[in-house]
Amino acid sequence: MDRFKIVQFYALLRREVLEHRNLFIGAPAVVALLILVATFWVAMQIDETQLAEGLSYISVLFDGLSPFDMAPFFMLLAIPFMLTLYISSVIYLINTLFQDRKEMSILFWQSMPVSNLQTVLSKVFTIVIVAPIFYVLNIFAMYLIGMILLTILGVSNDVDLVGIGWMFLAAIASLVLIYFSALVTSLWLLPSIGWLLLFSAFAKKTPLLWAGGVFILVGFFEDFIFGTQYLADWVQSRAANPNQYLIFEFQSLLERIFNYETLFGIVVGSILITGAVYMRRFTD
């Protein structure tokens, strides 16, 4: 790929982030702020002695343990961010190819020498690779502020907080786990990403209704025509275990990507994304 194409693709990604900064930057910042405020408020309700005891306990909790082994401990804190990311992703994907047709700016975007393939791929890339980066940065900022607050509380309560460093390292290591958790989940959910993009490009109105309605209809259609329920089984298998959407161990990362179900899902998702690419040519 030549340098100009890379610069072009970067400009497309930048455009997506600028247009949806509320979803990618604002939303996780609000979640981080709420968690910090709630934690700080709880800390203020606790009796001073208990607070000092708690802080001492925390300061040695992670002492001596490998940050990568203890990183998964922080995944529980990541759950509200992951939920926010999934909801934001649905909002983003169902609107992204619809909104610029609705406001006619598609005529400007398509007057530039950028292909429909580049445009749609930039949106997939934004959700799979880029959006989680902003979420992780917000989580990092939350950890940093949390650590500073913890230190201030510790100092003001005369607690030795040397061990906090280990906890912070584990928290930082968890950021890698959180990012890859989001990435792997996006790959797992690539069919859903493709489905939403397809209907975002297709619908003249109410794309979410189209996406949901047709989703239900195709299930009935398969049963009616073929007498089978493979589609329903497949969807149910993929959605059944919420544990799939959070990774708690570094060791399982590669296995979660390079397995038959994920790879087959990527094939199916690619079919739907290809449909979205061709659908983009209909600008009305």
Next chain:
Amino acid sequence: MSNIVEARSLRKNYGNFTALDGVDLTIPSGAISGLIGPNGAGKTTTLKALIGLCDVDGELSVTGRDPRKARHKLMEDVCFIADVGILPKWLKVSQLIDYVEAVHPRFDRKKAEKFLSTTDIPSNKRIKELSKGMVTQLHLALVMSIEVQLLVLDEPTLGLDIIYRKEFYDRLLNDYYDGNRTIIISTHQVEEIETLLSHLLFINKGKIVLDTLMSELSQVYTEVLVDADKMAEADACGPIHVRELLGKKSYTFESVLKERLEVLGELQTPSVADLFVAKLKEDRHG
């Protein structure tokens, strides 16, 4: 002179409505072509077909490419301004320039900034905060900073006041057009552009009803103001249009020898606006 656009038998239907009904047109390189027609005639559909934004049946070649096959490649050589509403409202001016600089290989940022410095457009404002006229100025500044062979303008001054409209065409002619670039402008405000044009296309009900160079217009079309006593003779010459004018009648003729018409009254070349009305009414009456 080679042709930058060649179209044969373009057809497009929107449901039961026929937008293009066998459009044939050629646009010579270096021309300033006016595509003139009433509302719903097929102007926008034709222009969108030329830049690959609308799938049509028929043969089509723009700068040697089929717009339906490689639109994004074509857009390296073609720029397009639709009516004023299409710039993304959420972008800031500076972000828009950054974007175009990154995605267009022929964009000259310094040129764009130089054009914008002569306007009142602040670079940190969002496009939704700009007036309609400013948005058009901005879009024109961007487009004039891109080295392309063909510029397609679809009603670019629609809804603008006279100052912005005049400035738009002044900039287009003085700062942009160099005799090598081709410009296609569609409009129904004929009077505004008739002095700019070198090539004229009339479109009505999805069909091209006139395709001529301005230099040939006077050879083909003649307008005569005829006194009452010569009207019968004028009618016998087969005018394409007749209209009342201050007690006399103005006749418009197509491809009738001037020697034959001289006896009827004073000859002149019809204005593009009058010719437009004449051809439309001829088309209406068959």
Next chain:
Amino acid sequence: MKNIILKNRYTLLVVTLVVYIGVLVAEGAITGREVRVFEFENPFFDFNVNNFEGFRESRESRVSDDSRSGSGEDRGENRGENRDDSRDEDSGDA
């Protein structure tokens, strides 16, 4: 053929959905697909804050076991086969 598929948005949608359903039905028929729940390990659902030391020890021994035996059998089979019987029934459930 391409002209028919790309005639309008509706034909394109229908073709895309037909391919989508076709691939899934074909895959399901070939592989004999049934509903499966994919169990990936999640020991942190076992976590009890009152027994953190015990949890630490179990994590430490877990990590050293994995480095000896390599990953695999107790990670949860991707085709949804039953998990290792030695595992606690409650662990890993959604």
